[in-house]
Every structure is written in structure tokens, then in C-alpha cells.
Amino acid sequence: MKQVDFYLISNHVNQAKFKLAGRLANKLQRLDKRALIVTESSADTAALDSILWSFSDTSFVAHDKLEEAKPLSAVHIGGQNDVTPTVLERQYDVLINVGTTIPLFSHHFARIAEIVDADDDAKQAARARYKRYQSEGFELKTHTIEL
Secondary structure, eight states: OOEEEEEEEOSOOTTHHHHHHHHHHHHHHHTTOOEEEEESSHHHHHHHHHHHHTSSSSOOOOOEEGGGOOTTOSEEEEEGGGOOHHHHTTOOSEEEEOSSSOOTTGGGOSEEEEEEOSSHHHHHHHHHHHHHHHHTTOEEEEEEEOO
């Protein structure tokens, strides 16, 4: 069964959704899993790119932007419009969504991580996504995260 995990950020932290996406991508990378992180805009992609390269004082999350993606990279990032059929052929293990809408290609993934900021607008958008995933028969789980 397909599963969606909603990660609800409980506190207000600058760029929280990108930091949490970095944590998830780092964990997946350590588990030899491939992840596609989808952003809302090119500005969000740039912000996430910067955070992944400076993930911690002692490490970074190796990744590529979709337009520069190398097949061997385990983590790719980009906007929804950057995802092509060729990108989806790479067989990612997890889709990490930091956007406010469900990507049109979400049905290609068995596991989806939805990251939800602490503000009310993000929560409202997440409720709509939750209902849609629920209506499509996904198994849903929620996790409250404090950064």
C-alpha cells in the first residue's frame, strides 16, 4: 500500500521545511535510498540547495538540482515543472514534498513525505492534501517534529 507521512513542524524556525527536508534526505542517503525533493519555486529550490550543501558543521547532503542531475546522485531537487517522464524513470524510493500542492506525478511513488510548516496557511493547505490522499486510498501517518 502507498504511504504518505505528514511531518508537522511544531515550532517557528527560519526555513524549517527545508531543514527538515535536509534531515530526511540525509537519513535516506545513509540508508542507500533515492529521494526526489519537490519545491514550490526556483527560489525555494535555491534555498534548499544552499541548506543541503551546508547541512551540518561536519557534513552535507550530496545532491543535484534536476536540471543538472546525474543518474548516480541519490538526492535530486527541483520544482514540479522540472519533473519530466525521464526524471520519473530514475526510480526514486521517496518523494519529499515541500510545496503546498500535491505533485501531479505523486502516484509514481510508494512513499511520500509531506513537510508542513508551523504557520496556519501551511496547515490549511496540508489539510486539503491530507483529504485528497485519504480519498485516493493512501495509508496516512502524521509526525509532529520540533526543530
